[in-house]
Amino acid sequence: MSRITGGAARTSRTSAPASELHFVTFHLGHWEYGIEVADVCGIYHGLAIIPAPDEPDTIAGEVHLPTHRIRVIDLRRLLQLPESESPGWMLVVGAVDGPIGILVDRVTEVIRVRSDAMAAYEDADGRVPGGGFLTVTAHYQGRTIYVPDVHRMLRGCCG
Numbered sequence: 001m002s003r004i005t006g007g008a009a010r011t012s013r014t015s016a017p018a019s020e021l022h023f024v025t026f027h028l029g030h031w032e033y034g035i036e037v038a039d040v041c042g043i044y045h046g047l048a049i050i051p052a053p054d055e056p057d058t059i060a061g062e063v064h065l066p067t068h069r070i071r072v073i074d075l076r077r078l079l080q081l082p083e084s085e086s087p088g089w090m091l092v093v094g095a096v097d098g099p100i101g102i103l104v105d106r107v108t109e110v111i112r113v114r115s116d117a118m119a120a121y122e123d124a125d126g127r128v129p130g131g132g133f134l135t136v137t138a139h140y141q142g143r144t145i146y147v148p149d150v151h152r153m154l155r156g157c158c159g
Helices: 007-015 150-158
Strands: 002-004 020-028 031-036 040-045 059-064 069-074 089-093 100-104 106-114 118-120 134-140 143-148
Touching (some): 020 089, 020 143, 031 106, 106 134, 143 150
Parallel strands (some): 031 143, 069 100
Antiparallel strands (some): 020 031, 040 089, 059 069, 118 134
16 A cells, blocks of 8 residues: 655745646546546545445545545546546545545546636536536646546535
């Protein structure tokens, strides 16, 4: 099991210049997404997920962390993508009712994106999974990163 966390994540909104945002980027299939660093409490790999049979299909189960027992969302199920062989990576994000895990295929990196490289997401053809939750498209080093409203997404699958 590997774990990456950072206390600096909580201060990124105030320490970054107003003209840029920091994102943790991750992949689902061949699409790249980003969540603001300030919303990420931790990044884990290889944790055992305990199934929760009475939960909605989008909930993969729960994991036991040293200080929390948290629910885990299978983002592929939420976005109606085919199952992955082994997502393996979990982002833990802060939610109203406490932290929640989000399974992703892989976590890529932390990036800084200038505000002039971001635009409101427009779902022209519906080809990007998660269009109902996406709010911003960020352009970074020739890549397009889709940024969901993570709190709306969590409300949509967890009530």
